[in-house]
Amino acid sequence: MARAGVYLETFGCQMNELDSELVAGRLRALGYEMTPNPEDASIVLYNTCSVRELAEQKVWSRLGELKSRKAKDPGLVVGVLGCMAERDGEALIRRMPVVDVMAGPGELDKLPELLDNAVRTNASLAREMPGGIRRADGNLDESALRSAGQVALQGNTSRRSSTLGAAQDDLELLDLSRAISPTDHNGSAYVRITRGCNKFCTYCVVPLTRGAEMHRPPEHILDECKRLADAGVIEVTLLGQTVNHYRFEHAAAESVNGVVQPQKGRAYKGGHDRDPFAGEDVTTFADLLHRIHEEVPAIQRLRFVTSYPRDFGNDVLQVIRDCPRICRYLHVPAQTGSDRMLQMMNRGYTVGQYMEFLDRARSYLDQPEIGRPLTVSGDIIVGFPTETNADFDATLKLLRDAKYKNCFIFKYSPRPGTVAYEKIEDDVPDKVKRERNNEALRVQAEISDEISRSLIGSTLGVFVEGPSKKAKKAAGLSHGQIRQAGQVELTIGGRAGTGEAADGGVATIKPDAEPVQLSGRTDGDHIVFFDTPAGETPASMTGRIVPMRITDADRLSLHGKPA
Numbered sequence: 001m002a003r004a005g006v007y008l009e010t011f012g013c014q015m016n017e018l019d020s021e022l023v024a025g026r027l028r029a030l031g032y033e034m035t036p037n038p039e040d041a042s043i044v045l046y047n048t049c050s051v052r053e054l055a056e057q058k059v060w061s062r063l064g065e066l067k068s069r070k071a072k073d074p075g076l077v078v079g080v081l082g083c084m085a086e087r088d089g090e091a092l093i094r095r096m097p098v099v100d101v102m103a104g105p106g107e108l109d110k111l112p113e114l115l116d117n118a119v120r121t122n123a124s125l126a127r128e129m130p131g132g133i134r135r136a137d138g139n140l141d142e143s144a145l146r147s148a149g150q151v152a153l154q155g156n157t158s159r160r161s162s163t164l165g166a167a168q169d170d171l172e173l174l175d176l177s178r179a180i181s182p183t184d185h186n187g188s189a190y191v192r193i194t195r196g197c198n199k200f201c202t203y204c205v206v207p208l209t210r211g212a213e214m215h216r217p218p219e220h221i222l223d224e225c226k227r228l229a230d231a232g233v234i235e236v237t238l239l240g241q242t243v244n245h246y247r248f249e250h251a252a253a254e255s256v257n258g259v260v261q262p263q264k265g266r267a268y269k270g271g272h273d274r275d276p277f278a279g280e281d282v283t284t285f286a287d288l289l290h291r292i293h294e295e296v297p298a299i300q301r302l303r304f305v306t307s308y309p310r311d312f313g314n315d316v317l318q319v320i321r322d323c324p325r326i327c328r329y330l331h332v333p334a335q336t337g338s339d340r341m342l343q344m345m346n347r348g349y350t351v352g353q354y355m356e357f358l359d360r361a362r363s364y365l366d367q368p369e370i371g372r373p374l375t376v377s378g379d380i381i382v383g384f385p386t387e388t389n390a391d392f393d394a395t396l397k398l399l400r401d402a403k404y405k406n407c408f409i410f411k412y413s414p415r416p417g418t419v420a421y422e423k424i425e426d427d428v429p430d431k432v433k434r435e436r437n438n439e440a441l442r443v444q445a446e447i448s449d450e451i452s453r454s455l456i457g458s459t460l461g462v463f464v465e466g467p468s469k470k471a472k473k474a475a476g477l478s479h480g481q482i483r484q485a486g487q488v489e490l491t492i493g494g495r496a497g498t499g500e501a502a503d504g505g506v507a508t509i510k511p512d513a514e515p516v517q518l519s520g521r522t523d524g525d526h527i528v529f530f531d532t533p534a535g536e537t538p539a540s541m542t543g544r545i546v547p548m549r550i551t552d553a554d555r556l557s558l559h560g561k562p563a
């Protein structure tokens with residue numbers, strides 16, 4: 001019997017996207033049906049991000065919108081997953097009584113149980129006390145809430161929990177139980193190698209929401225890559241907050257119920273070379289990349305994010321240089337170009353060391369003459385407390401020197417619980433943050449534009465991801481459906497859809513319509529737009545790597561024609 005329809009919307013980083021995929025797979029396996037339309041769902045889930053206030057505000061407004069619906073339909077189950085659930089805990093339910101279920105990133109394995117409870121309780125509460133879990137005065141009925149088991153299992157990430165082993169074991173099982181089918185991907189997939197983060201940059205909430213750094217056993221990672229490749233995936237992106245810290249010591253491996261456990265991150269010992277103490281018994285990040293490249297050759301593109309600019313050995317650069325299927329792309333955030341700010345942020349490197357790393361990476365990997373230039377992208381925070389004009393000028397200089405393909409620029413957002421929030425006043429006025437943000441974007445735009453234009457006329461392999469956002473909009477897909485593109489079949493036969501999208505995102509088309517615009521990415525992560533060629537359909541193109549002649553460029557994207 002089909003169970004309730006579930007709408008799952010994801011905010012935040014790639015970790016969250018992967019978590020959502022795992023959750024959706026688990027729920028499907030239990031008989032729930034996923035739907036791209038919130039109106040059709042009796043369970044609405046938001047997988048949330050806490051990294052900046054704006055990210056949280058989006059979720060608050062989504063939850064606010066559900067209030068009136070829930071008043072009419074107390075059977076509706078609303079769940080908040082991910083980093084906000086971990087950070088805000090019960091305070092979130094108190095502020096937003098519309099929420100029935102919460103599960104932080106470390107508790108997602110328990111979601112089915114929580115949902116099951118909530119569905120049953122809400123159904124009976126809807127019968128017995130219209131208004132759901134609220135008392136007659138409109139406030140939350142805490143006892144109903146508790147007896148319903150609706151309060152999230154809080155604090156299960158390893159930083160707060162005393163049952164670290166058990167929690168990690170269960171999380172590992174969630175990754176291991178990943179449902180991989182040949183039809184529910186577009187040829188590209190994420191694979192987690194590391195959970196959590198030990199860096200404690202003073203502005204950042206991630207170590208608080210994701211817990212301590214833990215490395216997954218290499219055999220589990222390889223097995224997942226093989227299963228994805230068997231299901232037709234040709235591009236894999238390895239995920240970790242500081243992905244180059246990956247290290248697994250086999251001699252210290254522990255098993256629980258026959259499952260090898262993820263291992264706690266340790267201080268990096270390698271300097272610029274392979275850790276001299278890492279014998280055969282250790283899988284370093286370089287070893288892991290090499291093994292995936294050699295043992296799963298069906299993966300034609302192997303990438304990884306996010307790199308930490310320190311602790312990135314030459315052994316990794318050598319492996320990338322020597323393995324043709326590893327992409328020459330590094331996302332390696334500097335955060336600021338001021339040494340004083342770097343120190344206040346607790347980043348653990350200087351601007352000089354950062355630039356030394358980029359030079360080293362480029363000396364190994366930048367080989368435009370063989371058509372494989374290295375591209376680098378970054379993140380910058382402007383308006384960190386006490387940032388002066390001189391600090392900011394140093395950041396602009398870093399942007400000019402680093403020559404990123406693109407750079408995400410964020411206004412500093414104080415996050416409760418972080419060192420910066422507790423100890424340093426957020427003293428840069430918002431107006432100044434905004435001006436610096438715009439100025440940094442302007443400088444970066446010139447650089448991105450120049451890099452993009454230098455590629456006009458070249459022929460690059462493009463991994464086709466599917467119809468572009470523009471094409472999906474033209475086909476009448478809603479915002480929610482576009483965000484959920486992985487679940488939406490855009491069956492518009494190589495022609496742009498017109499009119500409204502019918503059920504399930506299937507759009508109607510006119511025979512004389514324009515070709516559907518597709519988008520894809522180069523090895524170096526440049527976005528390329530192009531029209532579906534004659535004789536092909538978006539479906540036949542998606543998930544393939546196609547040689548593309550670059551005909552035009554602007555600062556964020558390239559335009560091409562199949563070569």
Ligand code: SAH
Pocket residue numbers: 051052203204205206240241242306307308332333335379380381410411412413414415
């Ligand atoms: N682990 C990655 C980053 C994860 S968070 C790394 O260390 O590079 C993604 C980005 O969000 C960060 O690189 C940073 O630029 C930004 N960020 C994190 N906390 C922030 C805050 N409080 N305010 C503004 N930007 C923030």
Ligand code: SF4
Pocket residue numbers: 197198199200201204205206207241242308
């Ligand atoms: Fe946050 Fe720093 Fe960890 Fe990145 S390395 S997730 S910025 S604490």
Ligand code: F3S
Pocket residue numbers: 011012013014015016048049050051082083205206209210
């Ligand atoms: Fe956001 Fe959590 Fe990722 S805070 S950036 S979703 S780790």
